[in-house]
Amino acid sequence: MSVSFDLTIDDIYEEFEELVDWDERCDYLIDLGFDLPELPEAAKVDEHKVHGCQSNVWLVSEITPSDPPVVEFVANSDAMIVNGLIAVLMALYSGKTPREIIEVDPKVVFAKLGLERQLSPLRRNGLYSMVDRVRKLAVEAEASK
């Protein structure tokens, strides 16, 4: 797949620190959303759909044949704020080993970013649907080692 996505979760923490309120952070998420690597239209099919989101979300992932193997994924939504959240997830998880992915507690990360508080329950469910998808992949990869 080889996507170029350099943003780290620390970059996002840093940026969030500088922004004064949720509105500005929301704008920043939208900006991240616009910069998200794009999935080809052909990948936006049912088999890649993440259920539990209000908008359409497609997620394509792979375990690289490298040593150690890492999980790479790209997801796209038709909603731009969701694309911003996807950028956060990619910064958090993409390019990490399955073990690293399993060890991250997403609740802590989202709480630190204020997402736990700011997102509506519906949105939060959608976000966790994506998280579950990535973690499931990591767990399966760990198990098949």
Next chain:
Amino acid sequence: MTKKLLDIEAIRRDFPILRKPLPKGLPLTYLDSGSSAQKPQCVIDKEREVYENFYANAYRGVYRFGAIVDEELEATRERIRKLINAASVDEVVFTAGTTMSLNMVASGWGRRHVKPGDEILINEMEHHANFVPWQQLAAATGATLRFIPLTDDGRLDMSRLSEVLTEKTKLLAVTGMSNVLGTINPIGELAARAHDVGAFIVIDGAQSVPHGTTDVATPGIDFLAFSSHKLYGPSGVGVLYGRKELLDETDPLLFGGHMIDRVYKDHSTWAGPPAKFEAGTIQIAQAIALGSAIDYVNAIGFDAIHAHEQQLMQHAHKRLSEIPGMRIYGPGPEHRGAIISFTIDGTHPEDLAQLLDRRGVFVRHGHHCTMPLHDLLGVSATVRTSFGVYNSQADVDALLDAIQFAREKLRVA
């Protein structure tokens, strides 16, 4: 836009929630009354009055408070009877809302009377509450679900009604007003045509009852369902109207206290309607306060409410239409009530709704419980604005400003 129909400022003062600014001092622009309407002070006060002054269970005690509660509930029932012009209060059943009322008809009447080979006629603009119960009824009875075709602009295609409304039709279920397209359906004509072929007609009045006069007698409506919470009343209460002869032949859905005539060890007999359909303890304070909501709208007058909301919708429709990339779903203003659903090319409804919220403009997005309609429209979601008696031109201005803000953020302006 010169004639002032209602004193909107005075009306707005009746709704305490509208006077409270949002964080950052933003005024509230509430454009989601189609989901649920805000409550005037008199409704809030009435509910509190029940709890503070005479609360007790309903239809149980002869002591003072029990008697007051019963009287108040029956006074509300009478107000509902008058509101919809029913022949008798026995035709007015308190339910939990439109959804429950429609399920009561589909199960209680439908399973008894609908037979294999019968047809149930609905259409694709229906809310899931007036869709899924009929789908289930058809599956349970071996009846066939049929659909009145829609025109390209989202109205019932009356020129093709006779293709689907036939001697086989047992029942026609239709909304008074679409909760997405705003389409106002010709209920009188539909009732007459249904009765011509011996079919019964069920009206989903959730959206139509709050916006204009309702009369079950003149076109001869068989069943009507609506919710208190969209009519400025408390949540948790609704109404099922059914013609007396039909309610007599409808089985109850819930069994238990109050709905019985006599319980023996091996069988039971039922009370007459409406008690037969009001098993258990109903929403006492809420049902009583629905009476105050009805008094409130009556004092303003449905003609004035309708005229005001139509004028506002026409104005909003015109202004929204001028926005680049705007797609409004449903018919022109002449065939719709105070609901406008739209999408804007290059934006997602979820983003729009969230950005509008940042400007204090509350709208709903999604499929609005009408997935088959959204399939037909070819979109998975829309943004819906819906207007109530308290909305004003200033709300439309705020909506337009907020849309401009959202378009800039989403880089389509």
